[in-house]
Structure formats: structure tokens, C-alpha cells
Amino acid sequence: xxxxxxxxxxxxxxxxxxxxxxxxxxxxxxxxxxxxxxxxxxxxxxxxxxxxxxxxxxxxxxxxxxxxxxxxxxxxxxxxxxxxxxxxxxxxxxxxxxxxxxxxxxxxxxxxxxxxxxxxxx
Amino acid sequence: xxxxxxxxxxxxxxxxxxxxxxxxxxxxxxxxxxxxxxxxxxxxxxxxxxxxxxxxxxxxxxxxxxxxxxxxxxxxxxxxxxxxxxxxxxxxxxxxxxxxxxxxxxxxxxxxx
Numbered sequence: 001x002x003x004x005x006x007x008x009x010x011x012x013x014x015x016x017x018x019x020x021x022x023x024x025x026x027x028x029x030x031x032x033x034x035x036x037x038x039x040x041x042x043x044x045x046x047x048x049x050x051x052x053x054x055x056x057x058x059x060x061x062x063x064x065x066x067x068x069x070x071x072x073x074x075x076x077x078x079x080x081x082x083x084x085x086x087x088x089x090x091x092x093x094x095x096x097x098x099x100x101x102x103x104x105x106x107x108x109x110x111x112x113x114x115x116x117x118x119x120x121x122x
Numbered sequence: 123x124x125x126x127x128x129x130x131x132x133x134x135x136x137x138x139x140x141x142x143x144x145x146x147x148x149x150x151x152x153x154x155x156x157x158x159x160x161x162x163x164x165x166x167x168x169x170x171x172x173x174x175x176x177x178x179x180x181x182x183x184x185x186x187x188x189x190x191x192x193x194x195x196x197x198x199x200x201x202x203x204x205x206x207x208x209x210x211x212x213x214x215x216x217x218x219x220x221x222x223x224x225x226x227x228x229x230x231x232x233x234x235x
Contacts (some may be wrong), residue, residue: 045229
């Protein structure tokens with residue numbers, strides 16, 4: 001059974017930094033692209049970033065480009081999101097999601113974590 | 123960016139009746155080389171992460187009840203629930219994964235009439 005468990009969320013001041021983690025199990029982690037998707041309170045889904053299984057390719061939403069960095073450690077089956085220069089509009093539940101087909105980066109998400117809440121406020 | 127627009131924003135249907143949700147993309151998500159539509163549907167219940175229902179526009183995810191079906195091609199897509207059950211109350215999202223940034227529709231809230 002696929003399991004994705006996020007951690008690292010919390011309250012941070014505008015301009016601050018936070019690092020999210022997503023611990024994965026139940027599948028061959030290095031074979032699948034992994035993504036971060038966020039959902040502001042009471043709002044819809046917004047894709048944030050995707051990294052290929054090898055870690056060699058990345059995509060970012062324009063809203064986070066230059067501020068957020070996605071990475072992964074395939075030896076630890078863990079995905080990360082380093083978030084710098086945080087803004088109030090980054091407040092959201094951040095979920096990691098597994099790509100639905102081996103090797104594909106542009107792909108649907110077949111498993112999601114429960115998410116971790118990031119609140120940016122002074 | 124491809125804009126995904128769902129209609130309606132909310133929908134109330136009686137138990138056992140058909141529910142239909144539409145999703146329109148601002149450009150085609152049909153990839154000509156493999157004839158696949160890069161379109162997925164998700165269901166999200168309160169306090170839960172989204173759950174994949176349909177991918178490639180019409181392929182039902184394993185374990186999803188067959189009352190859920192997806193159809194359409196190019197720019198116009200539909201999610202149909204053939205006989206609404208109480209547990210289907212949720213928000214439904216479409217998503218295109220044809221190009222980056224991957225984008226979602228705004229969501230359709232489905233309730234019981």
C-alpha cells in the first residue's frame with residue numbers, strides 16, 4: 001500500500017523559510033515523479049512543483065519559481081520542498097502526490113498524502 | 123497556461139439520480155501522437171486529500187465504483203455519476219497534465235437534493 005506522510009509545516013513570518021518533507025513507502029520511489037500540490041483554506045487545488053524520479057528534471061509554478069526548491073533523496077524515499085521568502089499567499093495545506101505512471105513527469109496523481117499546513121503570518 | 127473551467131460550480135442531485143459535471147480546457151489536451159487526452163478527475167471529501175477517480179479522460183482508477191465514468195475529448199470533458207449515492211457528496215476537480223503548469227478546474231461541489 002502506498003503511503004505518503006508529510007511533515008514540516010507550521011507558522012512562519014513573512015519572508016521566512018520552511019522545509020517540508022514527504023516520506024514515501026509502498027512503491028519503488030525512484031521510479032516515479034513526485035509533486036507538491038497546495039490548497040489554500042477553503043480554496044481549490046494548485047500544483048506547485050514536480051521532480052522526476054531520478055531528480056534530474058524539475059518543474060515549478062510561476063508563483064513559486066525562484067523561491068521554492070524541490071528535491072528528493074531516493075536512498076531515504078523522501079521528497080522535500082524548501083520554501084524561502086514566504087508570503088501570506090503561500091498559506092495552504094501542502095500535499096505530496098505520486099505520479100501515476102512510471103517515468104512520466106506530466107501525469108495524473110494516483111496517491112496523495114494528507115498534507116501539512118503552512119501558515120505565513122506575522 | 124491551460125485554463126480549466128468547470129460547470130456548474132455547485133450541483134444538488136437526488137439520491138439515485140444522475141449527476142453530470144463538465145470541464146472545458148482553454149486548449150486541446152489531446153496528444154496527437156498517442157491519441158490520449160491528458161485529463162483526470164478527482165474527488166475530495168472534507169478533511170481528506172483528493173482521490174483519483176478517472177485518468178486519460180475515461181479510464182477508471184482501480185477500485186472506483188463503475189457508477190463513475192468520464193468522457194470527452196479535445197477541450198470538452200464530462201464526469202458522470204450514474205446513480206448518486208450519499209457517499210458521493212464531495213468536491214470534484216478536473217486536471218490537465220498535457221503541459222506544465224498542470225492546472226486544475228475550480229471545483230464543483232456536489233450535494234444531495
